Each structure stands twice: as C-alpha cells, then as structure tokens.
Amino acid sequence: MQRRGFLKLFTSILGLGALGAFAYPLFRFLLPVESAAKVKSITLPKSEIPVNTTKDLMIGGTPSILVNTKEKGFLAFSKVCTHLGCLVKYDQERQIFICPCHAGIFDLEGNVVSGPPPKPLQKFAVKVEGDNLVIG
Amino acid sequence: MLLTTLGFCLSGYLLPWSQLSFWATTVVTTIPTAFPVIGDIICNILRGSENVSGATLNRFFALHVAFLPLLLVSLFALHVFLVRRVGISAPPSGSEEPNDWREFRHESHPDGLPFYPYFVSKEVLMTVVYLIIMFAIISFVPALFIPADANTPADPFNTPEHIRPEWYFLAPYEMLKLIPNRFLGIALQLVLVMVFILWPFIDTSKNYNILKRPLLLTLFFVTIVVWVGITIWGSF
Ligand code: FES
Numbered sequence: 001m002q003r004r005g006f007l008k009l010f011t012s013i014l015g016l017g018a019l020g021a022f023a024y025p026l027f028r029f030l031l032p033v034e035s036a037a038k039v040k041s042i043t044l045p046k047s048e049i050p051v052n053t054t055k056d057l058m059i060g061g062t063p064s065i066l067v068n069t070k071e072k073g074f075l076a077f078s079k080v081c082t083h084l085g086c087l088v089k090y091d092q093e094r095q096i097f098i099c100p101c102h103a104g105i106f107d108l109e110g111n112v113v114s115g116p117p118p119k120p121l122q123k124f125a126v127k128v129e130g131d132n133l134v135i136g
Numbered sequence: 137m138l139l140t141t142l143g144f145c146l147s148g149y150l151l152p153w154s155q156l157s158f159w160a161t162t163v164v165t166t167i168p169t170a171f172p173v174i175g176d177i178i179c180n181i182l183r184g185s186e187n188v189s190g191a192t193l194n195r196f197f198a199l200h201v202a203f204l205p206l207l208l209v210s211l212f213a214l215h216v217f218l219v220r221r222v223g224i225s226a227p228p229s230g231s232e233e234p235n236d237w238r239e240f241r242h243e244s245h246p247d248g249l250p251f252y253p254y255f256v257s258k259e260v261l262m263t264v265v266y267l268i269i270m271f272a273i274i275s276f277v278p279a280l281f282i283p284a285d286a287n288t289p290a291d292p293f294n295t296p297e298h299i300r301p302e303w304y305f306l307a308p309y310e311m312l313k314l315i316p317n318r319f320l321g322i323a324l325q326l327v328l329v330m331v332f333i334l335w336p337f338i339d340t341s342k343n344y345n346i347l348k349r350p351l352l353l354t355l356f357f358v359t360i361v362v363w364v365g366i367t368i369w370g371s372f
Contacts (some may be wrong), residue, residue, distance in 0.1 A: 029198070032180040033191050056293060061186060063293050083318060085166035086159060087295040100297050101163060102313040118318050 041136035046128070049074070054090050059124055059136045063087055066126070066135060069095065069108065076135045077110050078122035088121065097121065137215065139329070140208045145304065147200040150193060156283070158290035159299050161196070162188050170318045187292065303371070307363050310370030328359070 001009075040060050049055050049068045056079070057064045063079045067090060077097070079087040086101035096113065097106040104115030111120045127134045150161045165188060168178035184191030249255070273280055285296065301309045308325055315321035331338070341349050346356075 030181055030184075030195075032183070033185050084163040084312070086163065086299070087293070089295075089297075100295050100299050101159070102309075116313060116316055116318060116321070 041134055043129075044133045044135070046131055046133055049133075052092065054092075057135065062122070064124060064135075065090060065097075066133070067108070072108060074126040074128070074133060075108065076124040076126050077106075078124070080122070081117055082112075082119045082121065083115070083117040137208065137211050140204060140211060142304070143204050144200065144208075145302070147196040147204060149302075150188075150196045151200065152286060153193060153290045154286050155288040155290055155294075155296045156285050156299065158188060158292065159295050160301055160305075161192065165192070167322055170322045189292075300370070303367065306370035307366040310366045313370075314366075331355075332359075 042057055042059060044055070044057075044066075049066055051068050051070050053068055055066045057066055057076070059076070059078070064076060065079050065088075066074060066076045068074050077088075079097075081088050081099040081101065081104055083099065083102055083104050086099050088097040088099045088104070088106060090097055095108050097110070099105070099115065099117065102116050104117040105113040106117070106121050107113050109120070110123050112118075124136045146161075146164060150157045165179055165182045168182070169175040171178075180186070182192070182195070183189070184195050288296070300306070311325060312318070312321045315324065335352070339349070339352055341352075343349055346353055
C-alpha cells in the first residue's frame with residue numbers, strides 16, 4: 001500500500017472512530033428510558049370510597065381516578081385528557097370531567113361532551129370482589 | 137432564527153420545574169402524537185420517557201444550553217453570509233433600484249461609513265446597555281417578569297386550573313382550542329410557518345420594496361391582524 005493511501009485510510013478510520021465516540025453517547029442519551037414495571041391492577045377496600053367521593057390512583061403508570069356515584073356505582077378512568085395530555089378534574093356537582101387546558105369536557109361514561117378532545121377517556125374495568133374493588 | 141428563539145423559550149420554560157412549566161411541556165410534547173406513525177416516536181424522544189420526567193428535564197437542559205445556542209450561532213453566521221452574498225432589502229421608502237441598497241461599495245462611495253468601527257461600536261454600546269439593564273433586574277428585582285404561579289413546584293398528578301401559556305404562545309394555544317380536529321389544528325399552524333419560511337422561494341418578485349408587493353403586504357397584514365386577534369381572544 002502507498003504511504004498516501006495508508007494515511008488516508010488511517011485518518012478516515014480515526015475520524016470515524018471519533019465520530020462514533022461522539023455519536024454513541026448522544027444516541028444513548030436520546031434513547032427513551034425504560035419505565036419501571038407497571039402495576040396493571042389495583043385492589044382497594046370498598047370502604048375507602050364512600051358514595052359521591054373520588055380517589056386518585058396510579059394504574060399501569062397512568063394517573064387515574066375512581067369515582068363512586070349513587071346512580072352508576074364505581075367507575076374508573078384515566079385522568080389523561082385525550083387531547084394533549086393534561087389531567088382532567090372531576091366536577092362532583094355536574095358529574096363531568098373537565099380538562100383545565102383547553103376546556104375539554106367528558107361525561108360520566110368518559111365520552112366527549114364538548115371541546116377539542118378527539119376520543120373518550122380511557123376506562124378501566126372495576127370488579128367488586130367481596131369487600132374489595134379490583135380496578136384495571 | 138425566530139423559531140430557534142421560540143425553541144429557547146420553550147426549552148428554558150421547563151427548567152424551573154414549576155407547575156406551569158411541567159404542564160406546558162406536557163402539552164407541547166404531546167402535540168406530535170397528532171401525527172400518525174412517527175408522532176409517538178417523536179414524543180418519546182422529546183420526553184425521554186413515557187411522561188414528562190427527569191429525563192425530559194435533562195434533554196431540555198441540553199437543548200437549551202448546548203444544541204440551540206449552536207444552532208442560533210450557525211443561523212446567525214448564515215444570515216451574515218447571505219447579507220454579504222445577496223444583499224439586504226431596501227426600506228419601504230427606498231430606492232426603486234434595489235442594487236443601490238445591496239452592498240457597501242467603498243470605491244464608488246468613498247464617503248460612506250464602513251461597518252467597522254462605526255456600526256460595531258454602536259452595537260457594542262447597545263449590548264452594554266442591555267447587559268446593564270438585564271443584570272440590574274436579575275440582581276435587584278428577579279421576580280419582575282415572573283408570574284406568582286411560576287414558583288409552584290411541579291406536581292405531575294395535578295394540572296392547575298385555568299392553565300395558559302405565555303403571551304407569545306397564546307395564538308397557537310387558542311387555535312388548538314378552537315379547531316376541533318387536533319391533527320388539523322396542528323397541521324394548519326405548521327403550514328403557516330412553512331409558508332413564511334418558504335416565502336422567498338414562492339414569491340420571487342425582483343422588487344425589494346414591500347409596499348410594491350401587494351400579495352406579500354396583504355398576507356403580512358392579514359396574518360398580523362389574525363394573530364393579534366387570536367392572541368387577545370386567548371387571553372380571556
Ligand atoms: S389537553 Fe385536555 S382539552 Fe386540551
């Protein structure tokens with residue numbers, strides 16, 4: 001191999017190495033971190049949520065709300081608004097969920113009543129097992 | 137450069153890790169999810185995790201202090217290069233002959249003022265005045281431009297009531313609220329931005345005087361009026 005060719009090859013390899021040494025940590029940095037193992041369902045004593053009260057929960061890594069109403073019993077929803085991810089608040093009096101960000105409103109079934117959210121709130125199954133509730 | 141400056145505003149906004157900044161970042165990083173397929177990937181890369189978290193803070197900090205300054209300096213260099221290469225626009229009242237305004241010709245105009253030292257010294261003076269005012273505010277009245285809410289620490293389980301962005305983001309915020317389709321609302325804003333970025337390539341009129349370019353003038357004023365109108369609407 002000619003001296004010139006060798007030098008070209010050598011500097012190219014060095015350059016690529018330097019680029020890799022810079023790009024690899026950057027790539028690692030940009031890679032989303034794995035979230036911790038998620039709790040898929042939650043068991044709670046029924047007595048913790050009397051009628052007309054709510055409880056905030058974390059189901060599968062999602063901030064959620066459990067509502068106990070006189071008419072419909074126990075209902076559980078993700079609090080994450082389907083528009084742009086703010087957390088909805090429950091209005092006890094009007095029995096609706098209101099999103100404070102762009103005024104999206106959902107009914108007690110999680111369906112969109114008004115505002116920009118494109119789809120209903122994610123609903124979780126609630127099972128009554130004796131004195132306990134299993135949510136999710 | 138304007139968009140990069142807005143990028144600075146956005147990435148810097150998260151750094152105090154307050155309620156306002158946390159939820160503004162949640163909304164902004166959810167915006168890409170309106171686009172099918174790549175939306176979720178972009179959202180995850182921006183956040184660095186499923187939700188806005190410490191990983192997001194790391195990324196936004198890196199963006200704010202390393203990537204965006206580099207980008208801005210590069211754009212600034214490109215801007216100066218283009219001013220030298222293509223020339224500058226004539227002021228609206230300027231000459232019909234655009235070339236008159238495009239370059240400093242020392243040979244044909246020996247009485248003209250060169251950039252250095254005349255304009256450089258003026259710019260240095262303005263920079264010093266700006267720094268004096270800025271450091272005075274930072275040292276003596278640091279809370280002057282900071283709303284009270286900005287001191288509430290971030291709570292990922294509670295979105296504050298009546299959350300609203302800063303005034304310069306009120307128009308996009310209100311448009312997202314008004315346009316029922318999330319994809320349309322976001323796509324429309326992107327198209328508007330692209331039209332302005334690509335305008336020099338769309339409208340290739342040789343006339344440098346904006347008053348003699350009716351299409352650009354109309355578009356400019358309509359956009360400003362609509363923008364200001366929506367911003368005011370969004371503030372109520
Ligand atoms: S985030 Fe809920 S309405 Fe926009």
